[in-house]
Amino acid sequence: MNRQTADHATLADKFNEDEPRVDWHDQTLWWVRAKRDKMAWSIPEWEQLRETASAIKLNALGNLHDYLVQFEQQAIQNGAIVHWAADAEEHNQIVTGILKKHGVRHLVKSKSMLTEECHLNPHLMANGIEVIDTDLGERIVQLAKEPPSHIVLPCIHKKKEEIGELFHEHLGTPAGNADPQFLTAAARQHLRKEFLQAKAAITGVNFAVAETGEMVVCTNEGNADMGAHLADVHIACMGIEKIIPQRKHLGVFLRLLARSATGQPITTYSSHFRQPRPGQELHIVLVDNGRSRQLGREDFRNSLKCIRCGACMNTCPVYRRSGGHSYHTAVAGPIGAILAPNLDMKDYADLPFASTLCGSCSNVCPVKIDIHQQLYKWRQVLVKEGYTTAAKTASMKAMSGVLSTPAVYRTAGKMGRWVMRAFPGMVNNRLNPWYKQREMPAPPKQSFSQWYEKNKKS
Amino acid sequence: MSSRDQILAAVKQHQPEASVLPSLEGLSGNMPGTLEAYRKVLEGLGGSLFEIKDESEIPALLAEHYPHLQRIIRVGDEQRAWINEDPHLLEDVDMAVVPGQWGVAENGAIWLTEAEIPVRVLPFICQHLAIVLPAGRLLPTMHEAYEKIGAPQTGFGVFIAGPSKTADIEQSLVLGAHGAKSLVVFITAG
Numbered sequence: 263m264n265r266q267t268a269d270h271a272t273l274a275d276k277f278n279e280d281e282p283r284v285d286w287h288d289q290t291l292w293w294v295r296a297k298r299d300k301m302a303w304s305i306p307e308w309e310q311l312r313e314t315a316s317a318i319k320l321n322a323l324g325n326l327h328d329y330l331v332q333f334e335q336q337a338i339q340n341g342a343i344v345h346w347a348a349d350a351e352e353h354n355q356i357v358t359g360i361l362k363k364h365g366v367r368h369l370v371k372s373k374s375m376l377t378e379e380c381h382l383n384p385h386l387m388a389n390g391i392e393v394i395d396t397d398l399g400e401r402i403v404q405l406a407k408e409p410p411s412h413i414v415l416p417c418i419h420k421k422k423e424e425i426g427e428l429f430h431e432h433l434g435t436p437a438g439n440a441d442p443q444f445l446t447a448a449a450r451q452h453l454r455k456e457f458l459q460a461k462a463a464i465t466g467v468n469f470a471v472a473e474t475g476e477m478v479v480c481t482n483e484g485n486a487d488m489g490a491h492l493a494d495v496h497i498a499c500m501g502i503e504k505i506i507p508q509r510k511h512l513g514v515f516l517r518l519l520a521r522s523a524t525g526q527p528i529t530t531y532s533s534h535f536r537q538p539r540p541g542q543e544l545h546i547v548l549v550d551n552g553r554s555r556q557l558g559r560e561d562f563r564n565s566l567k568c569i570r571c572g573a574c575m576n577t578c579p580v581y582r583r584s585g586g587h588s589y590h591t592a593v594a595g596p597i598g599a600i601l602a603p604n605l606d607m608k609d610y611a612d613l614p615f616a617s618t619l620c621g622s623c624s625n626v627c628p629v630k631i632d633i634h635q636q637l638y639k640w641r642q643v644l645v646k647e648g649y650t651t652a653a654k655t656a657s658m659k660a661m662s663g664v665l666s667t668p669a670v671y672r673t674a675g676k677m678g679r680w681v682m683r684a685f686p687g688m689v690n691n692r693l694n695p696w697y698k699q700r701e702m703p704a705p706p707k708q709s710f711s712q713w714y715e716k717n718k719k720s
Numbered sequence: 721m722s723s724r725d726q727i728l729a730a731v732k733q734h735q736p737e738a739s740v741l742p743s744l745e746g747l748s749g750n751m752p753g754t755l756e757a758y759r760k761v762l763e764g765l766g767g768s769l770f771e772i773k774d775e776s777e778i779p780a781l782l783a784e785h786y787p788h789l790q791r792i793i794r795v796g797d798e799q800r801a802w803i804n805e806d807p808h809l810l811e812d813v814d815m816a817v818v819p820g821q822w823g824v825a826e827n828g829a830i831w832l833t834e835a836e837i838p839v840r841v842l843p844f845i846c847q848h849l850a851i852v853l854p855a856g857r858l859l860p861t862m863h864e865a866y867e868k869i870g871a872p873q874t875g876f877g878v879f880i881a882g883p884s885k886t887a888d889i890e891q892s893l894v895l896g897a898h899g900a901k902s903l904v905v906f907i908t909a910g
Binding site: 290293294305306307310311313314317318320321323324325326327330331340341346347348352396397398399402415416417418420421422425442443445446447449450453454457458474476482483484485487488491492502507508509510511512513514516517524526527528529530531532533534535536537538539548550554555557558560563 | 722723724726727728730731732733734735736737738739740741742744746747748749750751761764765807808811824826827828829834840841844845861862863865866867869871872874875876877878879880881882883884885886887888889890891892894896897898899900
């Protein structure tokens with residue numbers, strides 16, 4: 263799970279070497295997107311729900327200080343122990359500290375993109391603590407020593423035959439058996455043992471209610487509940503943006519989340535954790551890790567409304583054809599590409615360019631984040647701050663010169679059309695990235711301005 | 721300055737101007753809260769539903785549809801020893817029959833709390849789950865559900881919609897991931 267250094271384009275190229283797999287990946291995700299559409303269209307109030315969810319999140323961001331204080335007070339009153347972590351390192355230290363205090367050397371974890379963002383697993387391993395991911399998809403990528411490639415569907419990039427092989431190697435299932443039903447049953451048996459042995463369980467948090475101090479965790483598998491209800495210690499890790507004001511607002515978000523994510527009416531389990539069970543310790547770790555900074559970026563703060571449904575990934579023409587790993591960050595896809603540059607502009611300067619700006623992400627987002635507009639704005643910030651490659655900066659500057667001077671623009675257009683006609687080899691070659699996998703179009707005889715001059719009716 | 725104070729100060733400094741909370745009026749639309757609507761969604765999730773007069777019909781129905789059950793726990797039964805057992809020992813429970821508080825027609829979910837189910841892990845660790853719900857407790861959407869539930873009275877509550885499932889292997893839907901492999905809902909008259 264080392265940090266990758268190659269950029270999105272290079273990693274996407276690698277993914278694209280296996281064309282049938284890219285087609286399969288593309289179609290699988292589009293199928294999930296289509297399921298989402300069917301669900302959305304079955305609710306006449308869908309757009310009103312999105313609007314309401316977005317407004318609740320805006321209110322939450324505008325009152326975040328007070329809501330966090332209120333949540334903390336309520337949680338303490340409920341018997342939880344609340345921790346605050348400024349960054350990933352502090353988060354990892356807090357979690358390790360709790361585990362060491364209880365002598366835990368072995369624990370179960372349900373899905374938490376925050377712990378992925380903080381690289382908790384390698385940190386725990388370095389401290390001699392074994393962590394078992396219990397979401398089936400996450401367990402599969404953990405056995406494969408890979409990070410998840412999708413926030414909701416962690417092993418969407420894996421074929422069942424590859425999973426069968428992994429299970430054969432690690433869980434002792436018969437070689438060559440790739441039946442999903444059979445493999446799931448094998449994982450159930452394997453992970454039941456882990457649940458029954460674990461002294462501590464880590465879960466993520468989907469929503470934290472300021473009014474009540476409770477946390478809602480959504481799963482289809484039941485792994486968060488199996489872990490948390492059997493372990494002596496429950497550690498819930500959450501970003502500070504997970505706060506919502508009141509309990510009744512859960513109705514809005516739970517109606518949107520699973521429908522947007524996988525096209526289900528709701529996840530199988532929506533668990534409301536408020537108090538530890540008698541004899542249990544409940545720890546809540548509130549993590550900033552750049553969120554308060556993003557809150558201050560006016561153009562990008564709406565990204566903190568995200569409820570991690572993954573709809574923007576399923577619909578994204580770039581994500582579907584480049585794979586989640588090409589984003590080299592815990593949260594891939596369009597939303598990841600606007601969250602990651604906040605964490606590190608240099609490391610993630612490539613991500614806002616991994617988009618066609620088609621806007622499909624913004625159209626499906628259940629909390630109406632203006633994702634494609636933020637991608638466009640990040641590009642400007644990154645060029646201005648000097649984080650893009652010299653070639654990109656130079657070509658952007660040249661382009662800006664051409665586009666801002668009408669005479670130059672007209673001449674350049676004329677020259678371009680002439681070159682494409684006279685020397686097609688100048689553009690139809692491998693040095694032109696637009697020529698890859700496609701033929702260049704025939705150059706038009708005249709520009710639009712010329713056509714308009716000739717055809718306009720006075 | 722502690723991390724807590726540091727985070728809160730940064731949040732206070734950077735948070736946008738406060739906006740008003742939106743109204744939740746009208747979000748439910750005309751969603752039906754009927755038994756038929758509920759049944760359709762539940763069956764779509766892989767659950768099954770039986771209409772019964774009262775709970776006395778349950779043992780016979782279970783014997784008919786689940787002939788191989790060894791250990792059955794019925795919440796509300798006279799046998800209550802399991803409540804004080806180590807919850808890990810519930811691992812061999814084949815079927816748990818538990819009471820639900822409210823059912824939601826739009827998504828098949830049923831609200832359960834530890835007020836009725838004294839051991840939190842029971843509805844998750846059992847191999848099969850049955851929930852008993854009076855017909856009059858069906859509601860159209862989540863909005864009505866949260867209205868009825870109101871402020872939390874217990875330390876733990878959960879909406880359960882259908883059996884445990886996963887589609888992580890090539891998007892093939894498999895019932896019975898970590899929780900109950902099947903769910904049967906008994907709707908009682910009244």
